[in-house]
Amino acid sequence: MKPEAVVFDIGNVLIEWQPERFFDSVIGPERRRAMFAAIDLHGMNGRVDRGETFGDVIQETAAGFPEWREQILIWHDRWIDMASPAIDHSVRLMAALQGKGVPVFSLTNFGIQTYVIAAERYAFLNAFDRDFISGHLGVIKPGQGIYEALEQSSGVAPDRLLFTDDRHDNIAAAAARGWQTHHFDGPQGWADRLVAEGLLSAKEAM
Template structure:
């Protein structure tokens, strides 16, 4: 069936999210590897995505790991540099769908405070018809509950949702619930999917 609504992940679909790349530039690859081995920064980020206060958690982590205080300060103070740049073709696809009257939702693992940091930098984050932000929902992908919450709220049956995400586990959970899915590996593949689904023409998907 033709999808009734399109659901975008944000990180690595609309905005690149590559913390290791940023740290490699700032402190060098060797030091970055030591940091990520000593401090589970991705687990820390999951806590933020579940609703933990970004600023308070970073301060607590710095107290727990004083030898890495400066580097944890980079994670805090330069967070927007880690969440960059935007992926322009994906943003154009979002706007092309909206121009066609296709409802467009966001479903993203994103903290409350970090989303507040990102929103003024990336105005397209305000352009969704509905936004499902994990920090506010206090549950993250790929847990079934977050998909259930979307289904309960959005007014579209699971089979009518087309979801793009860069992580296989997130896609598999959505598919298991009957959503249509696309594993995002780049914007051109996503554009081709939207054309194949009958939502955009090739000209509109450029």
């Protein structure tokens, strides 16, 4: 069944998100490993994705780990450098779909304040036909609530949605609701899928 709308995750689909790689470049791999072992930084980020205030969460975490305070504050002060660079081919695919009149939605675990920062750097984040951002909704993938919110708000039947995400658990949650899914492991595979679905021509998917 040909999809009626395409749903994009953002991190590692449209924008690279590799905090470990970033901190390797800033403090070195050895200290990065020690830092990430001492502090649940991804859990910290998850609080932001659920809608807590970005600056408050970082300051609270830094206060709890004074020996790592300076490094934790880097997560706040240089956040946009972690959310970098854009995955250009994916961005072109998004624009090509919209150029063909295919609605494109975001479905992303993203904080309220951090999304504003990202959208200032990456104009394409302002171009979705509909946004479904966890920080605003108060629910994150792979919890069912965020998928349900998209279904109800968009009015598109689950089996007419095509969703790409880099995480298997997020894909599995969507598939369980009857969505068509694609595990993103690079833009070329995603381009090939969009061509196979008849949404783009091979030339349009370049």
